[in-house]
Amino acid sequence: MLSRQDTVEIFSSFIQFDYDRFSTWAIDVRLRRSMKQSINKIPTESSENFWALYWHQIWEVQPKSLAREHLAAYLQESCFWSSTKTINGFASSQYTVSDCFQVAIARIDKVLKGFDRERGFNLKSYASITFANLIRELLRQKREIDICSDWSLLRKLSQKRLTEALADAGLDSEVIESHILAWNCLKTIYAPERASSTRKLPKPKPETWMAIAKLYNQERTTGLEKPGATATPENIEKWMLICVRAARSHLFPNVTSINQPKPGYDSGEIVDSIVGEVDESLLSDLIADEEIQQRTQQQSDINQFLKSTIEKLKPEEQKLLELYYSLQLKQADIAKELNTQQYTISRKLARARKSLLKALAKWSQETMHISLTSDVLDNISSLLEEWLAGYYGTDL
Amino acid sequence: MTTTNQTLFNPTQLVIELDQTTIDRAWKQSQPAGNSTSRWQKYLNQVTLNTFLPWLREEEDSTAKAGLEGANQSDLWSVVNGTSIELDGAKLVLIPTEVEDLSELRVPQEWIDIPELIADYYLAVQVSIDSGYIRVWGYTTHQQLKNKGNFSHGDRTYSLSDEELITDIDVLWVARELCPDEITQAAIAPIDNLADVQAENLIQRLGSQSQVMPRLAVPFTTWAGLIKNPDCRRRLGAARRQEGSKTPVLQWLKEGANRAISEFGWRQIEMSPSTSGARSATVTEPASNTVSEFGLAKKIMIANQPYELRVLPLEEAGSWRFELGCLTPGCVILPGVKLRLLTEDLEAFEGNEDLASEPVEQLFIELYLEAGESLVWQVEPTPDNYQQEVLQF
Numbered sequence: 135m136l137s138r139q140d141t142v143e144i145f146s147s148f149i150q151f152d153y154d155r156f157s158t159w160a161i162d163v164r165l166r167r168s169m170k171q172s173i174n175k176i177p178t179e180s181s182e183n184f185w186a187l188y189w190h191q192i193w194e195v196q197p198k199s200l201a202r203e204h205l206a207a208y209l210q211e212s213c214f215w216s217s218t219k220t221i222n223g224f225a226s227s228q229y230t231v232s233d234c235f236q237v238a239i240a241r242i243d244k245v246l247k248g249f250d251r252e253r254g255f256n257l258k259s260y261a262s263i264t265f266a267n268l269i270r271e272l273l274r275q276k277r278e279i280d281i282c283s284d285w286s287l288l289r290k291l292s293q294k295r296l297t298e299a300l301a302d303a304g305l306d307s308e309v310i311e312s313h314i315l316a317w318n319c320l321k322t323i324y325a326p327e328r329a330s331s332t333r334k335l336p337k338p339k340p341e342t343w344m345a346i347a348k349l350y351n352q353e354r355t356t357g358l359e360k361p362g363a364t365a366t367p368e369n370i371e372k373w374m375l376i377c378v379r380a381a382r383s384h385l386f387p388n389v390t391s392i393n394q395p396k397p398g399y400d401s402g403e404i405v406d407s408i409v410g411e412v413d414e415s416l417l418s419d420l421i422a423d424e425e426i427q428q429r430t431q432q433q434s435d436i437n438q439f440l441k442s443t444i445e446k447l448k449p450e451e452q453k454l455l456e457l458y459y460s461l462q463l464k465q466a467d468i469a470k471e472l473n474t475q476q477y478t479i480s481r482k483l484a485r486a487r488k489s490l491l492k493a494l495a496k497w498s499q500e501t502m503h504i505s506l507t508s509d510v511l512d513n514i515s516s517l518l519e520e521w522l523a524g525y526y527g528t529d530l
Numbered sequence: 531m532t533t534t535n536q537t538l539f540n541p542t543q544l545v546i547e548l549d550q551t552t553i554d555r556a557w558k559q560s561q562p563a564g565n566s567t568s569r570w571q572k573y574l575n576q577v578t579l580n581t582f583l584p585w586l587r588e589e590e591d592s593t594a595k596a597g598l599e600g601a602n603q604s605d606l607w608s609v610v611n612g613t614s615i616e617l618d619g620a621k622l623v624l625i626p627t628e629v630e631d632l633s634e635l636r637v638p639q640e641w642i643d644i645p646e647l648i649a650d651y652y653l654a655v656q657v658s659i660d661s662g663y664i665r666v667w668g669y670t671t672h673q674q675l676k677n678k679g680n681f682s683h684g685d686r687t688y689s690l691s692d693e694e695l696i697t698d699i700d701v702l703w704v705a706r707e708l709c710p711d712e713i714t715q716a717a718i719a720p721i722d723n724l725a726d727v728q729a730e731n732l733i734q735r736l737g738s739q740s741q742v743m744p745r746l747a748v749p750f751t752t753w754a755g756l757i758k759n760p761d762c763r764r765r766l767g768a769a770r771r772q773e774g775s776k777t778p779v780l781q782w783l784k785e786g787a788n789r790a791i792s793e794f795g796w797r798q799i800e801m802s803p804s805t806s807g808a809r810s811a812t813v814t815e816p817a818s819n820t821v822s823e824f825g826l827a828k829k830i831m832i833a834n835q836p837y838e839l840r841v842l843p844l845e846e847a848g849s850w851r852f853e854l855g856c857l858t859p860g861c862v863i864l865p866g867v868k869l870r871l872l873t874e875d876l877e878a879f880e881g882n883e884d885l886a887s888e889p890v891e892q893l894f895i896e897l898y899l900e901a902g903e904s905l906v907w908q909v910e911p912t913p914d915n916y917q918q919e920v921l922q923f
Contacts, residue, residue: 508701
């Protein structure tokens, strides 16, 4: 894959896959125009990192504006490498780089939201580790779901996930509501009867379906906006199968719309006042030189501090951190190399990271005079993630 | 017990391995329960508590303890999900679930709007029995849930999506150390106590097994008034346990209530002359209720082999014969297998066992029972999916 060099391109083009391989970069004309306009407004030439921070700040204030798409374009390589490396870490996977890429880039809001807005400096680093974690987790969930029976699967879904899956499948909100109520009734009546082996719950017996239908019909008068018709046990069973199908196909969507250049803009017929264009007044506030300088200095200080703190950790701990944050881990290899079990590794890694978090928190409190709360510590944690990914990252 | 040794976990999550002893113990501790749903809920919470608390004591706070005492906690588990833990200076509530996607944290309203139950921090716990671990993957504060959470009337929960939670669990421990006085709770209104009479009525009503979701059956403030009181919790728990586990044998035989019978795994069988008892246990006055010509049978599996437990009325009213036979043609009951009956309080009595000392066709026990008497049956080795059952005569 050819990396992009030109700033405008970096914030306006998207990877097109040919099956599993990188095929080409496709430019979104709208974004290119927006980027060029923004660059013209700023006299001094600025780095891609500057623009990343800039668009991120805009995104926070205007989450539906073009800023989000600029950032999605920016993070294409980051997502690509995270997908590639994470898949390599699995002995065998039925999923392609393209699958993982699509799934990850669709969750870009999670990356943008988690990035430390106060002190965050390198969005790419933060994105790379966050994408990797996301993909690994989704692959784990997919594997779990694939080996489950339909009736076990229904118990392993959150209401949020199921609701989204049904919406994706095209059901309207009233229908979704009734399906969710039926699903809750199913879970209330039909529970596992053994301590383990919960992946292979058999289909409920006819008596159970009757009990579920009875409960549903009782509850729909109070539980639904519109009570709707009475449901028979056959109805309920049918709905549950719809839920299962929707849930299974929801996890790995085919193609994400965000990675498709928008049609109809190629002709250049772009009206000047497009929905999503950036607010003029914001521009002047955000490009304050001072702010950028301050961040750069902060970044340098944090870098110094963390480097020296890490060097004080045990070599084994440092090695673990390196393997994890450089995304070079092959799970089985790690365990073999350190001759120990998966849970022990996770625990050691977590402890090492926690000591860094605590050290960074204390240091921030002292040098930047901020008062600590769970939320502030959460930001510091994001900062740490970003730094570790950048420190140990092998490309980007 | 298999563990999926395939995925390395994110160091921002707390993953604790489950061992078979913990699981077995939790499964036992979750009996008796009114129905399989409350049993399962108790089980997940028990597994979580048994696994998390020792870790917590060792790694973070040696004074940590369960927020509610044993039976008290268990009574609450049968109707509300959530485990309460007390730290030095803060209260936690763990919300365990089998849900695999880490998309949201759903906290039952009881833990947010009842002053006696609210906590500082609420932790999302994924329990994966088959994969062999529990995973604490995020947390939030009472304040966040109350002020920013999405309240769902359908299941009376406050929920936050994963993006709104703090997904680095170490932030919690560092916060406890570096900012232990941070504000965590929102102000909520007190809940009125219920009058004794009202409480009693409610327990009667909600104590019935036909109330599948008692916490949603009455307005929240009423429910809260009941559930915040430990004694009411105890009484409600007891009521729900009892009703669920009595099998009304006589009633079924008289009424032939087929649907009710099959829900509990029993079927009616017609008695052939050979199944009528040959000897009577005691000579009594003929009872007013007629002896039916039907008995009850239940198929059970022992080590994947099918057997049948039969309950048969004998000629003398009030006399019963309990049989255990195997179902595969030509099979025998192997030495060492035992059929046992106990009183409702699980006490033995004379003549309550039949043991196969050599291969036999069936094991049997005959006895006389007063109207209303109850028994618990057991088989050794324990049948698959065995759930303790009280037979009422």
